[in-house]
Amino acid sequence: MNAIGSADNPLRVAVIGSGPSGFYAAEALLQSEHTTEVDILERLPVPYGLVRYGVAPDHARLKDVANTYAEIARDPRLSFVGNVTFGKDFTLRELADCYHAVILATGAATDRKLGIPGEDIQGSHAATSFVGWYNGHPDYRDLVFDLSGGSAIIIGQGNVAIDVCRILAKSPDELRKTDIAAHALDALAESRIREIHLIGRRGPVQSRFTSKELRELGQLSECDPSVDPNDLLLSDACKSELADVREPTRARNFDAFRSFASRQQEKPKCCRIHFFLSPREARGEHKLEELVLERTRLVGAAGRQEAVGTGQTLSIKAGLMIRSVGYSGRALEGIPFDDARGTIPNQNGRAEMTLAGKCPVYVAGWIKRGPTGIIGTNRADSLATVATLLADLPTFGSQQKPGREAFAFLLAQRATRSVSFQGWEMIDQAEKARGTPFGKPREKFTRIPEMLAASTGRP
């Protein structure tokens, strides 16, 4: 028997999920010294996860990371299998028959709840829904957002919140040449939202924006950002956090807030960045009319300040509320899950589970560590998981696994229609061709049957 990873017995690994962490895990496996085959299995017919469906359409340059993934995918040792769902088209047990190991890189697809009364009232939505909608994700493309009111509230002050804010604030002309879904562009062109409230529990020094994204808010053609100057009066603890040389982003962001606070409001739309407010209740007769918030103050030592309520409340009237207060992974059948953290319990990427005589399971990306960091953060994370897997290799035994041929046979028996990377390249070409007449980089297919039809390359 030859050791796993030798030329006669290639290490065969299935990666579930084709977002950044899945592709970086595949890349790390292929770059190892072992003879390796990697199959990336994806629920949708199209790859790239949040690069396609999370990154905002007006951040075209960031979407270029997909070119890096395409290069990885063209390695003959890698196979992309789209349109196959874990737990529906195949089980973990079946994967164990085909592969030496499985890496779960399924991300964090659901929103965390605010936990306040009225949270689910009509007009209140999760950011994942809104982001999925404007990016043309088939799960969200038929949602309807009421953009007819004058104002909108966004809860949360991270980069997703700021993406949502920017998409609501931009003019149709600023979005027209992006890959935004046509249905979203049409709806946003009719939007009557003029005032956007961006709500944060803590203060300007604790905000988690990337400076670049924050500054972008100051460069929109039809919207001025604003900050209440009183929110920029800092306590000693905040001053010391601001002066921390290890966190230069704080000072950069604070400069941006200061410029927003002294800015003349001249454009038709306004984005108000509020600090020290915590949502308490969403109210309305049949749909959202107002959000009640409680003013907060910070307590604790510098670097560990937490927001606590002051008892003082106020309300903001709005017909649309988008909640962006974090994400959570989804549990997968037969895999232990930490509901509180929204992740799969693991040791350095090895899932904490026992499958007697079956294949070991690893995790990478958001399902491993929770929804933190940006695209590149997942590369370091996936490299670490693959290092754990390769260190475990001697414990895998020396059994041969049949890999992709057996998996393809299994899918064929079920009449599952899978999409190869060549199939995706057909979809890709068709989307780009659809975008050309409108000056868009692509017009995405937003329904799975359309994607499947395009994957055959026949018009």
Added chain:
Amino acid sequence: MPHVVTGNCSDCRFTDCVLVCPVACFHGDDHRMYIDPIACVDCAACVPACPVHAISESADLSQDQQMWVQINAYKSGNTPVIRSKQTPLAGAEERRAALGYGPS
């Protein structure tokens, strides 16, 4: 505006940046790292990864750091892509402490 590696990298070269770069835009030689401005997608993942805060968006550079824009563009064209973590240069930790970024 691409990101650039500035003076703090020289004589440190921790290379934590290369692990988080989503597009392999880091190049390096025996002294330091450089960002290929064409390949960089401006995601800023490398900015917090650098232990000596050597990486900035070009827009954030001070006047005396402006030269790094050209140096990164030129040197990245003549040095190999670095994709895996390298051993930091001798004296890197001491230099990090001297810059005020030592472990607290």
